[in-house]
Amino acid sequence: MKPGFYKYFIGLSSILISLSCNQTNESVTKISPNVILIVADDQGWGDISYNGNKNLKTPNIDKIAKNGVIFDSFYVSPVCSPTRAEILTGRYAPRSGVFDTSAGGERMDLDETTLADIFKKADYKTAAFGKWHNGTQYPYHPIGRGFDEFYGFCSGHWGNYFDPILEHNGKLTQGTGYLTDDITNKAIQFINQNKDDPFFLYLPFNTPHSPMQVPDSWWNKYDDTPLTQPSHNADKENVMFTKAALAMCENIDWNVGRVLKTLKELSLEENTIIIYMSDNGPNGWRWNANMKGIKGSTDEGGVRSPFFLQWKGTISPGRRVEKISAAIDILPTLIDLTGIKHNETKKIDGRSLLPLIFDNDLPWSDRHLYSYWANRLSVRNQRFRLDAENQLYDMENDIGQMTNLASKFPEIHQELLKAKTYWYDNILSELPAKDTRPFLIGHPDFLHTQIPAGEGIPFGNIKRSNQYPNCSFFTNWKSVDDEIKWDIEVVASGVFEVTLYYTCSLNNVGSTIELNFGKEKLESKINQPHDPPLIGMENDRVPRKESYIKYFKPLILGNIFLHKGKDSLTLRAVSIPSEQVMDLSLITFSRIR
Numbered sequence: 001m002k003p004g005f006y007k008y009f010i011g012l013s014s015i016l017i018s019l020s021c022n023q024t025n026e027s028v029t030k031i032s033p034n035v036i037l038i039v040a041d042d043q044g045w046g047d048i049s050y051n052g053n054k055n056l057k058t059p060n061i062d063k064i065a066k067n068g069v070i071f072d073s074f075y076v077s078p079v080c081s082p083t084r085a086e087i088l089t090g091r092y093a094p095r096s097g098v099f100d101t102s103a104g105g106e107r108m109d110l111d112e113t114t115l116a117d118i119f120k121k122a123d124y125k126t127a128a129f130g131k132w133h134n135g136t137q138y139p140y141h142p143i144g145r146g147f148d149e150f151y152g153f154c155s156g157h158w159g160n161y162f163d164p165i166l167e168h169n170g171k172l173t174q175g176t177g178y179l180t181d182d183i184t185n186k187a188i189q190f191i192n193q194n195k196d197d198p199f200f201l202y203l204p205f206n207t208p209h210s211p212m213q214v215p216d217s218w219w220n221k222y223d224d225t226p227l228t229q230p231s232h233n234a235d236k237e238n239v240m241f242t243k244a245a246l247a248m249c250e251n252i253d254w255n256v257g258r259v260l261k262t263l264k265e266l267s268l269e270e271n272t273i274i275i276y277m278s279d280n281g282p283n284g285w286r287w288n289a290n291m292k293g294i295k296g297s298t299d300e301g302g303v304r305s306p307f308f309l310q311w312k313g314t315i316s317p318g319r320r321v322e323k324i325s326a327a328i329d330i331l332p333t334l335i336d337l338t339g340i341k342h343n344e345t346k347k348i349d350g351r352s353l354l355p356l357i358f359d360n361d362l363p364w365s366d367r368h369l370y371s372y373w374a375n376r377l378s379v380r381n382q383r384f385r386l387d388a389e390n391q392l393y394d395m396e397n398d399i400g401q402m403t404n405l406a407s408k409f410p411e412i413h414q415e416l417l418k419a420k421t422y423w424y425d426n427i428l429s430e431l432p433a434k435d436t437r438p439f440l441i442g443h444p445d446f447l448h449t450q451i452p453a454g455e456g457i458p459f460g461n462i463k464r465s466n467q468y469p470n471c472s473f474f475t476n477w478k479s480v481d482d483e484i485k486w487d488i489e490v491v492a493s494g495v496f497e498v499t500l501y502y503t504c505s506l507n508n509v510g511s512t513i514e515l516n517f518g519k520e521k522l523e524s525k526i527n528q529p530h531d532p533p534l535i536g537m538e539n540d541r542v543p544r545k546e547s548y549i550k551y552f553k554p555l556i557l558g559n560i561f562l563h564k565g566k567d568s569l570t571l572r573a574v575s576i577p578s579e580q581v582m583d584l585s586l587i588t589f590s591r592i593r
Contacts, residue, residue, distance in 0.1 A: 032198040033311065033338055034272040035119070036187075036259065037330070039087065039202075040252055041080065041131055041209040044282030045304045046289050047249045053287055054228050056246040060257035061308070064276050068310030069319040069357050075326045075380065076280055078295065078302045078373040080156060081106035081133045083279040083327050084204065088114040088134070088145070090331030090350040092370065094431040098134070101156045102469040103455055105435060107135035108145070113345065115331050116146025119200035122340045128152070129186045130204040136455070137439055138446035143169055147202070151186045155454065156470035158206060159549035160536050161213040170448040172588070178215050180207050180248075184255040188262045195266045203259075205252055209283060211536060211544040212244035218251045219244070219541060229287040232400070242286040244541035270313040273337060275330070278305045292401040298371040298378040298388050299401055309357065311337070321356045324382055326369050329353050349427075368419040370427070379419045384409070386416035438489040438566055441589050442496060449589040451569070456484045465583075466547030473547070477581040483572040484584070488517065493564045496589040498522055501552035504582040505531040511581040512574040515557060518567045523574065524557040526582055552585045559592060 046053050050062035050070075077083040081101045082093035085108050089096050097109035108114070116126045127149040128142045133156050135141060142150035151168045158164060161179040165172060175182045187203050207214075222243035231237040256276065263269045281302040282288055283295045293299030307325070309315065328350030335342050336354040355362045369380045376388035384405075385393050391404040392413050406413040441449045454469035460482030464472045474484060498515060506529040515522040530553035537548060573581045 032122070032124070033314075034199050034201070034268060035124075035275075035334055035338065036201045036203060036272060037087070037115075037275045038256065038259075038277070039084070039130075039204040040249070040276075040278040041204065041206055042245075042280065042283035042295055043208055043249055043252070043278040043306075044286070044288045044294070044301070045278075045291070045306050046287050047208070047245065047278075047282060048306050050308075051306060052289065055242075055287060056250055058249060058253040060253045060260055061276055061306075063260065064256070064274055064310045065306075065308040067312060067317045068274070068308055068315050069321060071307040071309070071321045071323075071325045071353070071356075073322055073324045074277070074305050074307035075303045075324065075369050075371065076278070076305045077327070078280055078298055078371060080131075080209075080279050082373070084132075084134050085112075086327040086350075087330050088112075088116070090328050090348040091346065092328060092349050092372075092427050094372070094428050095347070095349070097431065097435075097437070099431055099435070101133070104437065104439065106133055106156065107140045107437065109437075110139055110144075114145045115334065116142075116200060116202065118146070118331075118335065118340060118342050119338075120146045120148070121342075122338075123198070125190075125194040125197050125199040126202075127187075127190045127199070128202040128204065129190070130183045130202075131155075131158070131206045131209075132204070136452065137441065137449050138170065138443045140440070141170065141446065143446060144443070149190065152183060152204075152206075153471075154450075155452070157209055157211075157468070157546060159211065159471040159547060160539070161206065161211070162539055165551070167450070170446060170450070172450075178251070180205055180251055180255055184258055187259060191259070191262050191266065191268070195268060204279075205255075207252060208245040208248035211539075211546060212241060212248070212541045213536075213539040214244060214247045214251055214541065218247040221250070222247050227287075231285040231287055232290045233285045236285040238284060238542065241284050241542045245282070245284065245286065247541075270311075272311070273334070274308075274310045276306065276308045277327075280305070290400045292399075296373060298373055298376045300385060300395060300399060303371040303378075315357060319357070321353075323356055323364055324367065324369055324380060325353055325356075326350065333357075368416070368422075370419075370423050372423070372428070377420055377423060379416050379423070381412075381416065384412055384416065386413070386420065390417065390420075392416065438487045441488055441490050441569075442494055442562060442591055443491045444494075444591070447591055451486055451488075451587045451589070453484075453585050456486045459483050459485065464547075466545075468546050471547060471549065473550070473552070473583050473585040475583045477573065477584075478576070478579065480573050480576060482581075483570055485571075486569040487566075488569040489566045490517070490562045490564050493562065495559050495561050495592045497559050497592055498557040499588045499590070500524075500555045500557055500584065501586040501588075502526065502555055502582040502584055503530050503532060503550050503552055505529060505580075508578045508580045508582070510575075510577040513557075513581065514572055514574050515560070515587075516568075516570045516572075517560070517562055518565070520560055520562060522557050522560045524555065526555070528553070528555075550583070550585075552583075562589075
């Protein structure tokens with residue numbers, strides 16, 4: 001039996017392996033393939049040289065495509081957190097409670113089963129390094145979703161990519177160097193530590209999401225070099241933004257190369273499945289094969305992602321699959337490829353791509369794939385897309401969606417209109433009209449809980465540092481009538497040490513603040529000035545839309561006993577001797593007993 005054919009049947013049935021090869025459970029475990037799932041953030045289908053972009057070179061990402069299978073019509077959600085939920089659950093995002101990208105709307109419901117849950121149950125070592133964006137407080141946190149280790153940030157974006165404040169398994173820490181490089185360092189360390197055990201490594205990079213920060217070694221190539229391929233909407237293209245994005249993509253490629261090199265050095269190439277993809281379309285107008293739409297759009301350009309899958313020695317290199325596929329397919333595909341036993345308890349929307357990976361000629365029925373964001377829905381079958389305005393386009397011959405063919409193909413038009421009705425009635429309907437899930441504090445299985453400013457609600461003069469809640473802070477706190485509230489549930493009663501992260505000028509030192517949860521109160525005074533400047537602009541290649549940041553100082557407020565239950569967590573000032581109280585970025589709760 002040929003090795004590739006043999007491993008194909010591993011994916012189809014671990015039972016067949018044990019029967020035909022008379023292997024013990026231990027020996028089957030030894031040949032269980034590792035899985036590395038790499039997800040770029042805001043990298044478009046066209047931001048890879050393999051897909052025809054002559055503005056940049058991505059040889060290592062291209063190598064994954066050349067050595068594996070290319071799914072050329074692969075779709076994700078228009079924005080970050082819904083795609084990540086679909087990758088992890090195999091279900092459309094509304095089914096898992098994900099409806100937004102911040103303020104709690106990015107969280108997957110706690111009864112969802114994730115890829116990491118499945119791999120961990122199968123005795124895989126599991127880790128996630130990078131941008132999580134599916135919930136901050138445990139058990140929404142990665143450690144609560146099946147990962148043994150997490151290093152990175154849980155927010156939708158981060159405000160600084162050089163030596164940033166991050167977290168490791170819930171505890172704050174400071175990163176080292178450029179964030180994408182640092183994330184990759186941790187991934188390589190994890191691979192080395194687990195080279196003798198099957199592992200699942202989720203590597204969700206933070207770039208090329210803004211802020212557009214990239215080291216000089218990558219930027220210098222683009223700074224004074226004209227683009228050879230502009231966007232088809234050249235009047236909308238910010239050329240300097242494009243150059244920064246391309247430089248960030250080349251940095252990603254270098255880091256992907258470091259991972260590939262590690263696998264080769266450890267002789268793990270032929271026992272590791274590698275997936276490379278992005279979470280949505282490009283975050284700006286740049287070359288993308290003339291597709292309509294960018295990030296946030298439900299048109300082709302907003303939702304088409306590169307998707308390359310390599311398994312050396314098992315998957316024939318260079319296979320191209322034109323059948324449509326999507327992020328929801330990743331979970332069932334990896335279950336089949338690895339031979340993991342998993343009993344589904346919820347409806348999986350995705351379809352295993354295993355047959356297409358090994359044989360393009362197998363029968364494969366057409367399907368409907370949905371793209372939804374901000375009350376806009378489009379639906380795709382193999383040939384056509386019905387857009388958010390119910391116009392019909394032939395995607396095989398009109399990638400830019402220029403000619404509405406609804407009147408020419410009335411039956412197809414009606415079919416896809418009915419598919420939209422199905423979405424609203426059977427998928428979107430699973431999302432509650434109002435999100436009533438509180439933010440959780442004090443789960444007994446996790447020591448630290450972070451309550452970021454971005455998840456609070458300001459009252460009075462207080463405002464966020466930016467319209468985007470992710471990685472923002474509260475400022476303009478001027479009155480004793482001002483306050484900040486969080487809708488909280490304490491999971492288990494206990495005593496917690498409370499730490500507040502603040503800045504305060506010397507002129508404003510002296511305010512007394514009070515933290516309340518139900519009848520419990522904790523009072524403290526801002527005695528130490530800490531007034532660092534805003535940072536970020538010195539590393540930005542183009543001006544940002546998101547908040548600049550500061551390095552905030554920890555202030556231990558003291559210990560508080562919190563009873564199990566739901567209530568508002570309220571922070572207010574009792575006295576303000578000067579003009580303002582402070583700026584606030586974060587409150588942490590660490591269980592003492």
